[in-house]
Amino acid sequence: MGFSPGSIEKLEEMKNKALEKINSLQEKTVVMVGTATCGKAAGAIEVREALKEEIESKGVDAQVIEVGCMGHCYPEPLIVISKPGFPALCYGDLDEGLAKRLVNDFLIEDDPCFDYALVALEPNEYFPAFTDFPRGVYEKKIILENCGFIDPEDIDHYLAKDGYEGLSKSLEMNPEEVIAIIKDSKLRGRGGAGFPAGTKWEICRSISNGNNTEKYVICNADEGDPGAFMDRSILESNPHQVIEGLIIAGYAGGASRGYMYVRSEYPQAVRRVRTAIEQAREKKLLGDNILGSNFSFDIEVFEGSGAFVCGEETALINSMEGKMGVPKHRPPFPASQGFRLNPTIINNVKTLSYVPYIIRKGADWFKGIGTEESPGTAVFALVGKIDFTGLVEVPMGTSLQNLIYDVGGGVPQEKNFKAVQIGGPSGGCLPEDLMDSPIDFDSLQKAGAIMGSGGLVVLNEDDCMVEIARYFLDFTQKESCGLCTFCRLGTKHMLDILEKITRGKGDFDSLKILQELAEDVKKGSLCGLGKTAPNPVLTTLRYFEEEYKAHIEEGRCPALMCIDLIAFYILPEKCSKLCSACMGPCPTDAIYTRDDGLKAVDQEKCVKCNSCLVACPPEYNAVIKLSPPELVKEKERENS
Amino acid sequence: MELLEGEREEILNKVNEIVKGYDDNRENLIPILQKVQMGIGYLPLLAQEKIAEALNIPPVDVYGLATFYNQFRLNPPGKHQVQVCMGTACHMIGGQIIMDSFERRLEIEEGETTSDREFSLERVACVGCCAIAPVVVINDFVEGKVSPLRVDGIMLQLQEGKEDSNSLEGEAEDKSPEEKNERGNQE
Numbered sequence: 001m002g003f004s005p006g007s008i009e010k011l012e013e014m015k016n017k018a019l020e021k022i023n024s025l026q027e028k029t030v031v032m033v034g035t036a037t038c039g040k041a042a043g044a045i046e047v048r049e050a051l052k053e054e055i056e057s058k059g060v061d062a063q064v065i066e067v068g069c070m071g072h073c074y075p076e077p078l079i080v081i082s083k084p085g086f087p088a089l090c091y092g093d094l095d096e097g098l099a100k101r102l103v104n105d106f107l108i109e110d111d112p113c114f115d116y117a118l119v120a121l122e123p124n125e126y127f128p129a130f131t132d133f134p135r136g137v138y139e140k141k142i143i144l145e146n147c148g149f150i151d152p153e154d155i156d157h158y159l160a161k162d163g164y165e166g167l168s169k170s171l172e173m174n175p176e177e178v179i180a181i182i183k184d185s186k187l188r189g190r191g192g193a194g195f196p197a198g199t200k201w202e203i204c205r206s207i208s209n210g211n212n213t214e215k216y217v218i219c220n221a222d223e224g225d226p227g228a229f230m231d232r233s234i235l236e237s238n239p240h241q242v243i244e245g246l247i248i249a250g251y252a253g254g255a256s257r258g259y260m261y262v263r264s265e266y267p268q269a270v271r272r273v274r275t276a277i278e279q280a281r282e283k284k285l286l287g288d289n290i291l292g293s294n295f296s297f298d299i300e301v302f303e304g305s306g307a308f309v310c311g312e313e314t315a316l317i318n319s320m321e322g323k324m325g326v327p328k329h330r331p332p333f334p335a336s337q338g339f340r341l342n343p344t345i346i347n348n349v350k351t352l353s354y355v356p357y358i359i360r361k362g363a364d365w366f367k368g369i370g371t372e373e374s375p376g377t378a379v380f381a382l383v384g385k386i387d388f389t390g391l392v393e394v395p396m397g398t399s400l401q402n403l404i405y406d407v408g409g410g411v412p413q414e415k416n417f418k419a420v421q422i423g424g425p426s427g428g429c430l431p432e433d434l435m436d437s438p439i440d441f442d443s444l445q446k447a448g449a450i451m452g453s454g455g456l457v458v459l460n461e462d463d464c465m466v467e468i469a470r471y472f473l474d475f476t477q478k479e480s481c482g483l484c485t486f487c488r489l490g491t492k493h494m495l496d497i498l499e500k501i502t503r504g505k506g507d508f509d510s511l512k513i514l515q516e517l518a519e520d521v522k523k524g525s526l527c528g529l530g531k532t533a534p535n536p537v538l539t540t541l542r543y544f545e546e547e548y549k550a551h552i553e554e555g556r557c558p559a560l561m562c563i564d565l566i567a568f569y570i571l572p573e574k575c576s577k578l579c580s581a582c583m584g585p586c587p588t589d590a591i592y593t594r595d596d597g598l599k600a601v602d603q604e605k606c607v608k609c610n611s612c613l614v615a616c617p618p619e620y621n622a623v624i625k626l627s628p629p630e631l632v633k634e635k636e637r638e639n640s
Numbered sequence: 641m642e643l644l645e646g647e648r649e650e651i652l653n654k655v656n657e658i659v660k661g662y663d664d665n666r667e668n669l670i671p672i673l674q675k676v677q678m679g680i681g682y683l684p685l686l687a688q689e690k691i692a693e694a695l696n697i698p699p700v701d702v703y704g705l706a707t708f709y710n711q712f713r714l715n716p717p718g719k720h721q722v723q724v725c726m727g728t729a730c731h732m733i734g735g736q737i738i739m740d741s742f743e744r745r746l747e748i749e750e751g752e753t754t755s756d757r758e759f760s761l762e763r764v765a766c767v768g769c770c771a772i773a774p775v776v777v778i779n780d781f782v783e784g785k786v787s788p789l790r791v792d793g794i795m796l797q798l799q800e801g802k803e804d805s806n807s808l809e810g811e812a813e814d815k816s817p818e819e820k821n822e823r824g825n826q827e
Binding site for chain 1: 665666667668669670671673674704705708709710711712726727728729731732734737740741744764765766767768769770771772773775782784787788789791792
């Protein structure tokens with residue numbers, strides 16, 4: 001294996017053909033519809049059909065293609081229209097009516113309907129572009145750059161964007177040189193723990209190949225964090241980028257076989273990856289003698305069956321071997337003894353996605369982005385109480401303040417920011433005081449959270465911190481594989497305590513036990529799941545202790561969220577006799593008309609579903625939540 | 641849950657047909673379970689026993705796997721499958737309220753199927769549509785920003801099969817056969 005000249009020329013040929021095709025495509029009008037899962041949920045399929053129908057019936061010379069996700073989830077469904085002579089424009093919140101209007105007004109009549117346009121892709125003299133917004137200034141896209149702008153089901157789109165150049169360049173080097181570049185770039189694993197990728201590869205390579213040991217590389221796309229979806233988005237929007245990274249990892253590590261371990265809950269991602277592998281094989285980028293070199297490599301897809309713990313590499317291997325996804329003791333690390341007891345490299349989708357770019361542009365380019373210890377960018381799924389939900393990619397070291405207020409647009413509806421939950425079930429909640437802290441592996445760990453999978457949930461004054469701790473613990477407790485006693489029983493016991501507190505039945509002793517248990521579970525667990533499961537509890541205890549106290553001492557939920565500690569009440573002074581908007585939506589007929597014609601809630605029947613509060617017209621705003629629920633009686637006495 | 645008439649034969653045939661394509665390597669267990677579930681909708685005990693036989697492993701190993709992984713279900717799915725997203729974003733905005741509403745309407749708990757096998761109710765971890773939380777997935781059709789009132793609306797649509805329900809059922813028909821075929825053909 002090793003040095004194989006000529007692969008760059010072979011790829012060049014392929015790229016030129018692809019460019020020819022893409023360029024001829026760009027001479028015409030192209031409408032790109034984002035049809036990743038998120039777009040589809042918002043109605044992208046209906047929009048696509050409406051566009052096609054209208055274009056066909058009016059005989060317009062334009063092509064509709066499907067792309068992945070641009071990362072802007074808030075205005076889905078999204079389309080991009082690039083028409084020669086106009087800047088490429090992005091339109092959001094589309095429906096069938098607007099789609100048809102755009103075909104008639106823009107494609108036929110040359111009126112770009114600027115009123116409906118969201119943003120232009122490139123700076124121009126007519127309309128603001130991405131770079132004119134704070135988000136565009138702070139964002140630095142590497143692995144998300146092509147997502148949403150290329151057709152994931154057509155390899156030529158990726159080739160035209162310099163795709164597989166990292167591979168051809170690698171093949172002209174020795175595997176050792178490839179490892180040296182990755183090590184030099186200080187690329188750290190994006191699965192959460194931040195282990196240097198190059199070191200992992202080196203260990204795998206160094207295991208003696210004397211007895212003809214098979215080696216494997218596995219792409220970990222078992223994204224189980226309930227609130228992170230960047231891996232899915234990358235696989236659905238640009239699968240070739242991950243495949244290229246995996247092939248390079250295989251070449252460097254000395255493997256001949258690769259696996260994509262994808263959650264089966266992501267059917268569209270599975271399908272697009274399979275299509276991409278098929279196309280790469282046709283182009284001889286996979287299979288025997290890749291690009292004419294003496295390196296042979298192929299990839300299989302393994303559909304994971306949905307277990308959060310399988311994100312842990314040893315558990316992932318067990319599940320591939322047809323066993324329960326239970327972690328094993330490390331060492332031996334998979335890099336020396338993994339799948340089928342052979343050396344195995346396991347890297348996350350994002351980690352592998354960086355690889356082609358680092359090989360292409362060099363380690364120094366990569367080190368120039370981000371911080372010294374954590375170079376590169378971080379990808380976050382911004383969700384929760386924030387204006388611009390979606391996927392963002394910012395340089396490591398960006399402060400939380402910039403990320404949430406400038407990139408994310410801040411907290412909507414003039415509510416107060418309370419905390420940000422980073423890293424999903426393994427992460428922690430950070431309060432406003434820590435908003436200046438930079439985002440990188442080490443700073444977050446110091447604050448009690450972790451980078452984790454990159455889920456980032458913004459919480460406002462309406463969110464109860466005890467409840468959020470309970471929610472994440474409920475998740476990890478259910479997902480605990482049961483191997484370690486501390487994790488299996490400790491999390492269960494912690495959950496019991498938290499449930500009692502959210503019901504107003506906690507006591508101060510239990511708070512102490514909670515703290516102790518949290519530390520014990522951390523120490524007594526084998527894998528990352530158990531070691532990090534107490535993080536949400538520990539950080540909320542550390543930064544929001546007064547909320548726990550309010551629950552325990554006063555039976556009051558300050559955020560008015562814990563169902564058992566609140567009651568719904570209709571303010572008679574605000575309620576109107578002329579309105580009965582709240583009665584219809586009530587699922588249990590708990591609202592009745594009093595003798596004086598105003599409405600009131602029958603507390604016995606009320607299931608606290610919030611429907612009446614939503615239904616009450618803003619001019620009255622008569623429905624309120626009270627905590628503790630005993631306040632209702634007081635109020636009733638006052639008013640009678 | 642009791643097997644329906646003729647179901648026993650159907651299960652045996654399907655399982656036999658699927659295991660024929662594999663040798664008795666343990667690594668094939670999860671792919672086989674996935675295929676069987678795709679074929680008959682769930683993993684009845686009978687099917688698990690047959691799979692264990694084919695792979696030459698004790699049935700308890702198959703049962704262990706079927707109960708370990710979230711993907712596998714031991715109850716038959718309803719004609720209409722209701723999945724309520726319980727991801728972080730949905731939870732914070734009231735996913736549990738939506739789940740409660742469905743439980744109240746259907747008179748079953750999460751993870752169960754109504755006795756007439758019309759409806760099944762499940763929770764899913766995250767469907768990745770956090771921007772339109774709370775989300776429910778009905779027969780593969782994702783619906784966002786659901787309120788308890790909308791739950792009643794959804795149920796009415798499904799029960800009466802009105803014209804409106806095209807949006808709920810048409811979409812599922814539109815994509816699932818194609819998807820199922822593609823995923824069924826892979827080896």
